[in-house]
Amino acid sequence: MISAPDVVAFTKEDEYEEETYNEPALPEEYSVPLFPFTSQGANPWSKLSGAKFSRDFILISEFSEQVGPQPLLTIPNDTKVFGTFDLNYFSLRIMSVDYQASFVGHPPGSAYPKLNFVEDSKVVLGDSKEGAFAYVHHLTLYDLEARGFVRPFCMAYISADQHKIMQQFQELSAEFSKASECLKTGNRKAFAGELEKKLKDLDYTRTVLHTETEIQKKANDKGFYSSQAIEKANELASVEKSIIEHQDLLKQIRSYPYRKSKGSDLSAGEAEHTQDQAGQTSTTSNPDESADTEVYTCRPTYTPKLIKAKSTKCFDKKLKTLEELCDTEYFTQTLAQLSHIEHMFRGDLCYLLTSQIDRALLKQQHITNFLFEDFVEVVDRMVEKQGSALLEPGQDRPPSRSLEECLIPKVLISVGSYKSSVESVVIKMEQELGNEEYKEAEVTEVSSFDLQENLDYLDMDMKGSISSGESIEVLGTEKSTSVLSKSDSQASLTVPLSPQVVRSKAVSQRTISEDSIEVLSTCPSEALIPDDFKASYPSAINEEETCADDSEGAIHFQASISPPDLGEAEEGNLENTPSHTDSSCCIGKESDNLLMPLPTPPHKLSDNDGVVSIPPQSYRQKDQGFHVDFAVENVSPSQDNSSESFPAYELDPSCLLASRDVSKTSLDNYSDSTSYVSSVASTSSERTPSVHPPGSSSERHKKRAGQNALKFIRQYPFAHPAIYSLLSGRTLVVLGEDEAIVRKLVTALSIFVPNYGCYAKPVKHWVSSPLHITDFQKWKLIGLQRVASPASAGTLQALSRYSRYTSILDLDNKTLRCPMYRGTLVPRLADHRTQIKRGSTYYMHVQSMLTQLCSKAFLYTFCHHLHLPAHNRETQELVASRQVSFLKLNLGLVNEDVKVVQYLAELLKLRYMQESPGTSHPVLRFDYVPSFLYKI
């Protein structure tokens, strides 16, 4: 197995494989272990190869003021999940990258401690040694007993797949923000409660002290104060001060801008409650007793304690647990949200992306998607809709492409990641595929790509990086804190930031450093970056500016490619870097580059400051070029490769300047980290088929349903008319004695049943009472119990009475009584000679066929001229004949297929006109057609 891309530099493309193995005389510095993880499993794609944990998990850590960073809990809370992974070590890592600009305490010019309501910071970091990459969400909770009243926490989503973190950043961020918001809301509530108690204590203490002082005063009639009295007075004064401070804090915590908490998954009642509190404090804004009395009245149970003058040492006390810090209710809610996140992002990245695109596309089809899509998914979508306004722009974009176009990039990405170690292959693809479509795309697609989208993607994708062996890299943090944090962290770095390093960072959009933490890109508004860099590195303006500008370009690039491509882009970059150690190789690359129809490629290699003198506007050109590129690649998958490796090639010359050392370190890092990461990414789905993210149970259900449906189709020659009955809205009654068998078949057949609305499918799995007319109105697929006893005679009689509304599939006698079917649609949908073996595949097949059918129904329903008379004198018959000819000629429907589309069209109409879902009654439509008895 090739796991060391560096050897490529010494070989030619075509025979590198043999030479790799036969080459004995590699220089010492290039010799790397071929595959470092062979001990753990012979298969380099083995999931265990890189990471020490078996699957993704969520870690909550705290930077404890007493013991330092410590892991608190993991989700799922199962030691098997994280295995030998060192949580303590990783907690240290993630907690050491706290960028919060939170400042609590006495700010200058303020008499009292001020609470800052800081935004959470969101950071991506990686540790290739551990094989772990993490999305880290920092948040601060308030604790009266803590230092500075704050307790820093972080929640980390830890995965072995770097690209997953990168590409799901936005989603992760949105989901974790909800969790964090929940925690913080609970915390504010708890903190306010704590403050109230403390105030009561203080008040009580004051009273006690006051009376004591009075007593002393009375006892002491000499006219001067004893030292004891003075001490008491001081104490009293400090209590008074403390009261004022605490009142101020209480006011602050209550004045928290509650609009922020909107959209978090607080229940309405709670939100209201907090709103109420806010209102309360605003009315009683003057910081005197009125607020307090109110507080006291609402919590009468608490008995105040006397507070000792001297506070306990901070190490003596036990810090509150996370659950205590937040309300228990909120805490459990947060845990639920976190496990929801864990579920949501479970599985392979490819799958996540596919299902995201899938969902986005479905959302686009809001008129027809209720027909055959799953109830669960629809609900999921609803939740998502309300939950994440942030996601909207990003999510809305994929649908602008057609389904097929969307799906192909996914295929390519896995190809890319497999081949990532063989860099030259990627280049070839890029050349061939890139050139053709580039130009026309340039013409057509520029306009379609507006700035807004650009920015959205910028937001989302700007953290492209890969980690180095000994370092943690921080790739993206939150906008609000980014400027500050970057300068801070970079200034504090003790890294030997040689120009070379900087350059190489520019090349690959990544920092390589030893034992250091680096912050890379953070700020969404690129304009700020150069200034910032200038400010913090006055000595390295030139380089830094190059870096900034280049990375700016890179950001543009990455920002605009669709998420699936990002990973590959990075792969390309990584792979390029090591190879550039050989200058001849680089030149070759450059000539490749020149073949690209990019506007003046050499210009772009230059620098504003004249290091490689070039006019500044070239950057704009480049940007435009990239814009074009992105747009293209959204449309055609073949563009992906080209655009993905563009920046690297462009920047090759700067790469040439990089010293051997640097390239070597990077090489080492890449060689082991990337290759297995990518292999993990691409294979994990195969190895664990149950990793589908939203509701794996529904996946299993689909699979089983598909399998059983397949079985049904193969077993029963009359499957077609049965399925036709379902599709045309004629209730199918599955009659049988054995409940399990009936249920199984009903579940299997339910994949063919169109829905009325976004509720449960009109399927009744098991009934034993006689059917009624309302049942046929409600259910379209019914499992009916056949009982031998005379009591059940009524059941069968009812069935025969209503036979015109039903098709009856008798499982015991293996007969079917239903109308004839002579169309062509169902045979394609349910071919008994199909090569499809797997249930889930068949399910997909059915879904795609049904989606096609839906589109036909949609066309038919919404074609204006088909349903309305062209003029007043046109008769109904003429309109009807036009409908028929449209169905037959334009939609290519044969015989009974027409009825299927007509039925679906009726459902669409009903659904569209439904004012408020659920109020209107379903209509039972039927035909007076003869039924036939089918037997095996």
Add this chain to the structure above:
Amino acid sequence: MLRWLIGGGREPPGLAEKSPLQTVGEEQTQNPYTELIVLKAHHDIVRFLVQLDHYRFASAGDDGIVVVWNAQVREKDFWDLSGHTQKITAIITFPSLKSGEEKNQVILTASADRTIQAWDCDTGRQIQRVSCFQSTVKCLTVLQRLDVWLSGGNDLCVWNQELDLLCKTGHLSDTGISALIEIPKNCVVAAIGKELIIFRLVAPTEGSLEWDILEVKRLLDHQDNILSLVNVNDLSFVTGSHVGELIVWDILDWTMQAYERNFWDPSLQLDTQQEIKLYQKPNDISIHHFTCDEENVFAAVGRGLYVYNLQMKRVIACQKTAHDSNVLHIAKLPNRQLISCSEDGSVRIWELREKQQLAAEPVPTGFFNMWGFGRANKQASQPVKKQQENANSCSLELIGDLIGHSSSVEMFLYFEDHGLVTCSADHLIILWKNGEQESGLRSLKLFQKLEENGDLY
């Protein structure tokens, strides 16, 4: 109802052999009702349906509540009108003309709780309530000209719009008035047991300010209880009795114009000898309901349907076992169609067809083709009957049936534009619609909504 309860087994052909009931196959090309909506609001037998306007109707039944429905949107118009404690025995609507207000419909309901209540069917409010009855009111009728309404129980009362009692008769009979119609010259005919009593209403004049009601004449020609009493036209009204007597009366001088009791004609029974036992049950020939058009009186006689021509004064077409059980209600549609509903839970649609070639082709072949297989026996009997009836120049052909109710269909209501409403003892009301027409309407609405939303262009 009988048939499918007794019948057993799932094979309809087997059943069909037991009775000469005409059936129509599953393919009913002329049956326009291909869509149904089940409306559920009642908790007991729904017995009455009254039409309020072009799209609204009210239903009432044994649960004592009245529900107003909108046939257009297939929903309840508003809350139930509940005020009666016992079952409703009669329901009628009349337009109230209160003090310059625009016409709004008032529903009058009589109940076994011995009250009559008036409802405003636009607001759903109860307007008034009268509870001074000695007996249950079984029938109500409105005399539009005089702006009064009458209630018939054990006695006959006359009321005005404001529900003031104007006058009443003495105690007439313990069985009470079973039917009541208006005839010219301010007269009403009441059917009480075997008797028909004609009352004259005296409106207030200069001489007397009081309303009065006088018994004018008693007609004693029926030999059994009179079950149905209907106005035919300006010249005559018709009555039907429990033993199958049909009498057409002159509406002005109250004389008998025609007398028909042919419905148990022995010649008709010959060809169905195996059914004789069943057939001789007395209620088999009781006349439950009439409906009329200009030429014909359509009578629901027992399980059969008969068409009596007024000119020829004889039965011109009949279907003596139109249903498995008693026919409860019939109605004539404008397009020569007749709809009947029955205790067997089905509704059947018939068409009155002229017979062109009497002997040569008794029944159109197309009709037989629909029958399917295994019914040769039954069909054999049918032509015989037809030939005997061929004096009758017409035939009633079954063109479709509506099966939905699981119990006796008590009544139905036909809307020109919105299909058919049926009510039944299974507590349900079913709205039958023309599927194609509805589909077109929905498309129309769809594009209207699209236009409103601005999505159309």
